[in-house]
Amino acid sequence: MQITVSVNGDAYTQEVEPRLLLIHFLRDELRLTGSHWGCDTSNCGACVVWLDETPVKSCTVLAAMVDGHRVRTVEGLESGGRLDPVQEGFARCHGLQCGFCTPGMMLTARWLLDHNPDPSADEIREALSGQVCRCTGYENIVRSVLWAAKNDIAERPSGGDLDATAEADSGVRQ
Amino acid sequence: MQVPAQVEYERATSVAHALALLTRYGPEARILAGGHSLIPMMKLRLAQPETLIDINGLSELSYVTVAEGTLRIGALTRHAQLLDSAVAGGHFAILHDAEKVIADPIVRNWGTIGGSLCQADPSEDLSAAFAALKATMVICHPGGTRTVPAREFFTGPYETVVAPAELLTEIRIPVRAGGGSAYEKVGRRVGDWPVGAAGAALWLAGDTVSDAGIGLTAVGAKHFAAAEAEEFLCGAPASEESFARAGEIAAEHCTPSSDQRGPAEYKQHLAKELTVRALRRALHRARAGDA
């Protein structure tokens, strides 16, 4: 069957089998490999993407179901070459180590901040409770989202180029 | 990651169209709503339907409203919407209590109330919550609709009364003032299926219980309900002693199985303990004028 879907603002029309999972459509068909997968039972959340403004586990959604809809992946977080404050927060606060869970974590964080611009640490933990990280012990992920909340403004501070090493903000206590 | 077997796909444009497709494709067709019960089963190849009928476009089935003294929840309502609904939570706090501990926030964004109920997992939290509230299910079929009490909806593990060419469309709960409700769950970890869980809804006449509903899940309670405990409670004082006895009766009528979540004796104990806690909180809310 044929589906048409807008991913990160770009329209794609493809032939797919009805059984094709959305995560595989994104990764294998569209070559958007920023979203990952890590389990068989919809537990780990490495596959989280936005489906029409709502974070979903794309391993549990068929590509067929998103025909006519919009999808946002980690590749769609930055805009105009500038990183989203969530991405900046994760880099500054050491909210990632291996990077595998990170796209999903950032997309959920972005959604949270869009709906709750000043969340508490507990609210952040609850929002991310459906996603597993094996590397960070979650502490710095929470700090990253708190940083993004504080710095979630249209103009970002200068020095947002992540290719330069700079002093990290990870020592900032909550 | 595991992947489903080949399957055909149709998209329904209305309830009538969905029923026509179900009729056309027969018992090997399955309704696809949020897919968060069905698709995992398909990936593990425990379910291999021949045709999926996608009803996600039927926005007319997604609502939480009060009309004519009845809370009506559309079957396609997402768990997150029910959790967010001030209308639902304002009348029945048990629904918020239960939704808060179902799966995780991301799964709740897409999984539906109807999907969870029709999956009929013996550990489903909503089955106990709706049993406690003595809800009614509305089922559409090509000839019209029929209603089934929640306590007659489930016929066994993963089995409901919804026939192959039928569609669950709504859950109804009569709204009555002065009640209080609550849900208590023990899991090994956030998002886990319950090891045991209990929901309670109470109405008072002074210091006496005038009506009670107790729902249980994951502990082998018949129809997800503790009917004998409810019978005991009606007319009894709203006291710790009554609740303790109700808990015991509820546990006596459960037949839990041992599994890696816990041994049967523990689950039996939870049936008692959590019934008491749910009753206690329901009472507190009834007295405070909450729901």
Add this chain to the structure above:
Amino acid sequence: MTAVGDSPNGAYGRVRRKEDARFVRGRGTFVDDIQLPGMLYGAVLRSPLAHARIVSVDTLAAEAHPKVAAVITGETLAGMGLAWMPTLSRDVQAVLATDKVRFQGQEVAFVVARDRYSARDALELIGVEYEPLPAVIDATRALGPGAPVIRDDIAGRTGNHIFDWEAGDRAATDAVFAAADVVVAQDMLYPRSHPAPLETCGVVADMDKVTGKLTIWCTSQAPHAHRTLYAMFLGLPEHKIRVVSPDIGGGFGSKVPVYPAYVCAIIGSQITGRPVKWVEDRSENLMSTTFARDYHMHGEIAATRDGTVQGLRVRVLADHGAFNGTAQPTKFPAGFFGVFTGSYDLRAAHCQVTGVYTNKAPGGVAYSCSFRVTEAVYLVERMMDLLAREIGADPAQLRLKNLLRPEQFPYRTPTGWEYDSGDYARTLRVALDAADYPALRREQAERRERGELMGIGVSFFTEAVGAGPRKHMDILGLGMADGADLRVHPTGKAVLGVSCQTQGQGHETTFAQIVAAELGLSPDDVEVVHGDTDRTPFGLGTYGSRSTPVSGAAAAVAARMVRERARIVAAAMLEASADDLEWANGRWQVRGDPEQGRTIAEIAMAAHSSLELPDGVQGHLDAAAVYDPPNLTYPYGAYICVVDVDPGTGAVTVRRFIAVDDCGVRINPMIVEGQIHRGLADGVGMALMQAIAFDTDGNCLGGSFMDYLLPTSMECPSWELRETVTPCPHHPIGAKGVGESATVGSPAAVVNAVMDALAPLGVRHADMPLTPANVWSAIQGNPLRTDLAIT
């Protein structure tokens, strides 16, 4: 731009990671991201039974599937002499089963198809007839009379016994116990668990028939070791094999071994002439890749009445699964379990470890265990708490009384390990202060009066990491020394090649910091190359917390060699004597005349120029070093955990966790803290929810994330970290390594806390995981056995 450091070493400090630039954009390259032209997909058919004879394997229907390119069976491999492969413990393991299957999930056939969905479909077209055999599941019965013999593939085998190993002085220990005032004994299980990195294992194998080169992209923590193993096992010329570990989504020891499906993918590529990708699903990961722990321990501790610990005696039954595939240095079949004597001054100690086969997946050494140090520390720290309970001592005071004192270092333990440095009591006191321990005990007393169950658990650990000196430590004959090569380009930028392999530890940043600190460069000017055997020097890889102790040392040594070469070049540039130069402010400058100096960048250009150099001095500015560590390193720490237990349900909430770590010099404190945070989460997970159990038929009960539960942001508190710094005396930069410390020290802290909470109810011990059901059952007097099905 210059990095800001918070130590005299300049480039050390909380420097942001270079690797994050790609990861936050979703532009990492993990194995499953790799797509090559013509690439095919592999899938493994696995045994549903734990123990069975294979009667027949019928692949005709699968081969006839229009999208299937090849089907490989054990018989196919046997024809090539490849049905069995060596393990890391000098046993053999089936690549694809031939005679029998020996664990549920064992590989039976490998399908290569056009896409991953067809490969999965084709598995159902393979018909295997099995003749079930009784399964050996309970390790305590594996040696019993009448137990089925699992390894009848080995000639002459009559039982399931693998090895006996002991350490310490049995006679001296028995004497100490015989004379002791107090002896406390306890059985305890460290359950089978699994590292479960978020990215599962996978490979893309590409045999290029024209060039004869085999390129393997793989989730490998040790790419060079893999390359050598493939050369030895497959008979391929090693210089024609290239192993590339791209970005890896977590390893934790589970990506060290060569797995059967890697071999099948290589052979699939040889047969089809096209690249073959295989990436396992989560159930395959949990059911067949290397598990961790599974140590059934019996511990005894002997002490005087006033709490002076005198001796420790331990017997261990080690469940190794169906093949002995533990990955540790060859001479140490029980890894470094010999450090079970802990951080205390003992008069004598003895342990015996017996390894057995069972019908379960192979493995045992994984999950940040530092080669069985997790098991050893859990044992001794539980025994200390049980002793404290027995004599009515406070667990923190008991430890302070018995911890090794600074003047005792270097300290030779009763089992022959030499701990080099430490001020243990100071570290424990920092933890007690940070926790306000006396206030916690007062609060606990108040809560107890109200019937509330609050617990405080202490754990102190010393671990032995950084394997290791070549003369003592090898894996399959490959010595555990690692190389580093450093080249400084004419414009003063440097490239460092290392043999270790990051799976999230931040090597691209920390190793750049090491070189930058030695050469007065910015970490931005140092590019770290890793993971590609064509571009990096040989080494045994990353696990056992060895990257900083070994590869980090090699990098520092290579950088110092470059610096010394630069001195000579600088002397030539300045027309001074090399002896008159001193290194200061990132330059070689003339002593007493600092205006006369040259930076590394200036020297590099000169070294590549026509500048005349003294006789015997080569041009350019490169160096290579192979670092053979003189000893292991011994990071240590003190942890305190506070829990609340619901007496009506048994549910445990971890309220606080205070961790004080001493890992020597910290190159990047931000990264160190991140490593510790993770290990603390491991402790919560293992103590409260993670375990893989089996039923009597050998069905694996932890084969998905619905059953094998991992801690989320909700179960983990906000970790409270402090540090002490005792530099390692033999490491070039004084660092010890830290990647596994928290996983080693934390489980005992959590378990001790829960047992402390339950003490008023008379509960003495229950095994991990302390699920609500287990805690409640323990309160009733019947703690659960957590390695078997609950019935």
